[in-house]
Amino acid sequence: MEEVREQVKEIKQSFRQMMDGAVAKSMRDKGLDYHLNWGATLPRLRAMADELKAKSPEPKAKNLYPLAIALWKENVRECKILATMLMPPEEMLPEVCDIWMEQVEEQEIAEQAAFNLWQHLPYAPEKAYQWIASDKEYYQLCGFHVLSRLFMNGQEPNERGINEFLDQALSALQGSFMSVRKAALQSVMHFADLGLVHKRLAHSALKTIGIDL
Numbered sequence: 001m002e003e004v005r006e007q008v009k010e011i012k013q014s015f016r017q018m019m020d021g022a023v024a025k026s027m028r029d030k031g032l033d034y035h036l037n038w039g040a041t042l043p044r045l046r047a048m049a050d051e052l053k054a055k056s057p058e059p060k061a062k063n064l065y066p067l068a069i070a071l072w073k074e075n076v077r078e079c080k081i082l083a084t085m086l087m088p089p090e091e092m093l094p095e096v097c098d099i100w101m102e103q104v105e106e107q108e109i110a111e112q113a114a115f116n117l118w119q120h121l122p123y124a125p126e127k128a129y130q131w132i133a134s135d136k137e138y139y140q141l142c143g144f145h146v147l148s149r150l151f152m153n154g155q156e157p158n159e160r161g162i163n164e165f166l167d168q169a170l171s172a173l174q175g176s177f178m179s180v181r182k183a184a185l186q187s188v189m190h191f192a193d194l195g196l197v198h199k200r201l202a203h204s205a206l207k208t209i210g211i212d213l
Helices: 002-018 021-029 042-055 060-073 077-086 094-102 107-116 124-132 137-152 159-173 178-192 196-207
Strands: none
Touching (some): 042 060, 060 077, 077 107, 107 137, 124 137, 137 178, 159 178, 178 196
């Protein structure tokens, strides 16, 4: 759609006003090698997302969905983060989610997608359990971040889910990905906060690999 293309063009031009060379350089120094990175801060991107949502007529999903899709296709840090903020979770089909997940190539994008979008999907638990069973770093990272948020919101897994979660968490905690180890431990701590039984299960599981909760 021509209207969406024009909107994406305007958004990309506005990033120039947000440019922060120091932030962009800091990201490069940390190994975040984006094709294009204006160094816009997350609060500024959130403010832009809120403004775009406010301007979008009802039903918002009709306007925001194609815009989010178009932004995600841009190989630009700010576009991808903004896409995760704008995509209506209830409108995102599982197959589209799979495509986006396959295209995540940076830890920051993985974390922003998990916090801004993945945790709000109607099928979030299903995807999270799939992802923590993956051998790919960013899949696991997103899975554990999503489960952390679900646990924080009081969502309790069933017995099968508990066993699967603790098995994968123990595996991740002994894995080679530092980012995943941190996310896995955080998710176990939030799992333990669900109640006394959960805390005992988490404590017992972690004890088997020498970690004291």
